[in-house]
Structure formats: structure tokens, C-alpha cells
Amino acid sequence: MWVIATAGHVDHGKSTLVRALTGMEPDRWAEERRRGMTIDLGFAWTRLPSGATVAFVDVPGHERFVPNMLAGVGPVPAAMLVVAADEGWKPQSAEHLAALDALGVPHALLVVSRADLADPEPATRQALAQLAKTSAGDVEAVAVSAVTGAGLDELRAALDRLGAALPRPELDAPVRLWVDRSFTIRGSGTVVTGTLGAGRLAAETDLELNGAAVHVRGLQSLGEPVSTVDAVARVAVNLRGVERSAVARGDALVSPGRFVFTDLVDVRVHGEPVAGLPASVVLHIGSAAVPARVRPLGTDTARLRLDRALPLHAGDRALLRDPGLHRVPGGVTVLDVAPPELRRRGAAAARALELSTMDGRPDVAGELRRRRLVHAGELARMGIPAPGAGWLLDPGYEAELRTRLASEVRRYAEAHPVDPDPPVDAIRRRLDLPDRALVERLLTPPLTIHNGRIGAGQRLPERLRRAIDAVRAGLAEAPFVAPESDRLAALGLGPKELGAAAKAGLLLRVADGIVLLPGAVEAAVERLAALPQPFTLSEARQALGTTRRVAVPLLELLHRRGATRRLPDGRHTTDAGA
CATH class of the missing domain: 1.10.10 (Arc Repressor Mutant, subunit A)
Incomplete structure (x- = not known):
């Protein structure tokens, strides 16, 4: 499916043209039909000669409904600009084209309508000259009359060529479906619609809405139930357990964990100099329209503080609108969705210099250089695919x-x-x-x-080493005669020092204040195994040549290590199977 938005001045025949192409009524509301003008977004579709399906997002042309127009144009990859042959270029023609240019829409088709009422050539030349100055560049033009049907076949063929030139959508990209309508269907619950620009939607899966998990109960596309929908497509999503009041135009359904919800972004402005921007603007992206405060940083870069958080990626295109003067001062490219604070003196100037090197395209090395340390998952949420997983460090x-x-x-x-x-x-x-x-x-x-x-391989202090060596020398003469506490104190060996000696492998810590040589366990087992089995504590003490103070904790250590066992009658044995 190809999705194309209409654009153009009020009453230049956009809806009439869509109706002639599709046989469907794009003006959904009685008020729109009564007044003969599109107030809100309309949707219709048809099959082209190639067999491909094209869906139209029909937008209002009246100046008062430009925000509704932007909600329809924002998510789509191409536009059909309609100019009436009998009226030519008009104010809303210019504003709609400025919006398309600000959003960076590179694919467009010029349709000169009402060719039965006037020679289409003057309007065609004038409109093509305006289009050539924008991101659309040189575009194909078709003159038609929805009344007589003249040029409609040529228009269908031109739409086929336009659709074939569109880039292939990224089906493995995360989903971000900007909601342009929401309503309730009895027995089904809340339904939202939007244009799926990238990725794949599937029924019975989970998405995020305003940071909360939601479940996709079912999908429809072009009026038919489907189990999956691939971009680019118009789609209706039935959400389970979501109240109608909890979702509205400008919200977005997104893949879980794949977007940063942010109210602070650094952007590059395309259009008027940043210094000339008003302090307050409205940021339009997808179907969202969010008031924002502008902080200039460089000649063409600024920081925007949004009134509410949006799911954004680096590289997103959006536009700024001055609602007071009803104009579009420029478009923006999102450079950073998680910008640093600017608190220190000179931080803003340094940030402006840094932003001058960024273009919004994925740059893992650049992000690591700027952030120094970041998790791969966080980079992915920023819209920057990172190699591998886990923490990433700037070299x-x-x-x-x-x-x-x-x-x-x-x-x-x-x-x-x-x-x-x-x-x-x-x-x-x-x-x-x-x-x-x-x-x-x-x-x-x-x-x-x-x-x-x-x-770290550090050697113990020389004083401590000498004290430990003195203990080891005594134990070499009598392996199980642990030095008394006063002897250890005289040598300056307290609990911390004895712990360090044990950690260094120089002594074996049997219990608090009782140390032997590291090989004492094996030597004790050898002596005890030579005794008639089982044996008493007294017999063990005599065999080891030590005191009860040492023999009791030593036997407990041997038991814990499984070298000996205590029998029910209180005697001991080295025979594990006894």
C-alpha cells in the first residue's frame, strides 16, 4: 500500500478529486458536506492500474484548520498538491507547501484541478516553480477535471509512478503509529487509526501508549480485519482495556522500550534564523501538535522545551508553527533526544559548537564521544542502532x-x-x-x-610480614600449637592483620584469634586417620599435640569441610562412610 496526503488551498477540489479516484466519500462529517469543505481528516483508497493500492489522507485546506492538515501530512511519505486551474497559486497553497518542505517530504505530485474551467498551463508553471524551491524539487504535473473525467487515467498512471519511486519501508524498524482518530465501537472498545510509516504491527501483541503498556486486540486495514500490517499502511487498531478518554490525536502507539519519551530536545532549524523565532511555537510531528519554548543555541540550532513528552528519535523531522501569525517559520531535524543540562557558564556556547557537528543521522562513535558511557539499549531508544549489547564506552x-x-x-x-x-x-x-x-x-x-x-599484587608491609614469619616459625616447630592471644598482641597481630595474612595465604584462620599454617587441615586429617576409629576429642587433642582451645574449633573446621564426621555418641571419625 502507498499512502499519500492531499495538500492545497481551500476549495481547490482535493476532496472532489479523491472522490472521483476512489468512489469513496472522504468528507466524513455532515458539517463538512454541508459547508462543502474538509474540516477534519478524511480517508479513502483505490486500486491503481499496476494493482497497487493507494490510500489518501485528505486534509483540510482552510487556513483555520491547518493544524488538522499537519496531523494528516506529518506521518505520510508523499503528497499530492492540488492547485485549481481557474484560481492558481493561493495563500494556503503556499502554507501547505511550506509545511511539506519543512517536514522534508521529498516525493510529490502536482495535480492541476478544474481543467475544464480554465487553461491549466499558467497554474502549472506557477506551481512547478514554487515546488522546485523545496525538498520536492522537480515533480510530475497532471491536469485533470473531476467533473468531466479528463486526465484521471493519466493521474492514476502518475500515482503509480510516484508510488514506485517511494523508498521501501523498514519492516524491522520499531513501530510508532501517530494517532489521528480515536473512537469507540460497541462490543470492541477503543479503536485508534493512523498511518504506519515503518515496522510491522501484529494482533495480540503489546505496545506502549503514553508510557503505559497496552494490548492490541485486533487490526483492520482498508476496512478488512487482518492479523498483521506492514508499513506503509493506513491501519485501525483495537486496543484492549483502554478507555476512549485515555487516547487522543497526537498520542502514539510505539514498540515497547524502543523510544525515548522526552520533553527536551536539541534541534537544527531549517528556514528562518533561530534568532528570529518567537519564544513560543507549536511543534508538529506525526499527528502531534505540542507547544514548545525555544532557547536559541547557535545560528541554526536551538533547544525546545515541550509542554508534554513525546516518543522521539534522533533524526526525526518536524516543523515549527507560529500560531499567533499563522505561519511556518521552519522545519527542524531532531539532533538529540537526551541533551545535557546547560548550567555552567559557557555551557550553551559549547553545546552550540557540539551541535554544529551533528546532523541527526545515526552516529555511534559520535554519541560515545559526547556521552562517554551509555547503554546500548538507551542508544537504541534514541534511534541510534548500536553494535552488541550492554554498556558502551568511548575508547x-x-x-x-x-x-x-x-x-x-x-x-x-x-x-x-x-x-x-x-x-x-x-x-x-x-x-x-x-x-x-x-x-x-x-x-x-x-x-x-x-x-x-x-x-593488585601488593606486598604486605614489612613489619607485618616479620610478625607473620615469627608465627609461622613457631608453628613449624609445633604445627597445632596456636600462639596465645597475648603473643599475637605482642607481635601486633590483631583481627585485621590476621585476616590479611589469611587472605595472602600465609596463615589459616581456624577461629577468632586461632591461626595455624595453611597445610594444617591436611596434616590434621593424616594424624587423626592413624587413630583407632572412632576417636574422642581427648584422643584427637593428644594426637595433634595441642590444647582443647585449638582442638575444638579445628575439629569443627574439619567437619565443615567434610574431612571428619561427628557421630551421635559425640565421638569423631575420618571414615566418611562409617
């Missing part, structure tokens, strides 16, 4: 973080000589990183992570 920032990490580890070791290996989370906080996985990614030899701490 320069990553090198800086590695240097800082090594420095922070050294600082921690200097401040904690007895326990020099810092917890991973301590370093993560010092580097202001959102995820400990980033700390692991930044580690380079000799730094490693063990038991939640970063091992």
Missing part, C-alpha cells in the same frame, strides 16, 4: 578510566596497608560507574578480582 574515556582505576587501587592500598585489596564496589563508586561489570572490564594485569575484591 578515549575507557583508557582514562583504566588509568584512574589503577590509581584508585594504589590509593586504597596506601590507606589500608593491612588489607590492601579494595572491594569492587568501592572502586566502582570512586569511578562513578553504574555497573560493577564495568570495573571487571577495565581490569588489566596484574589486577584481578577474587572474592569481590581487586587483587
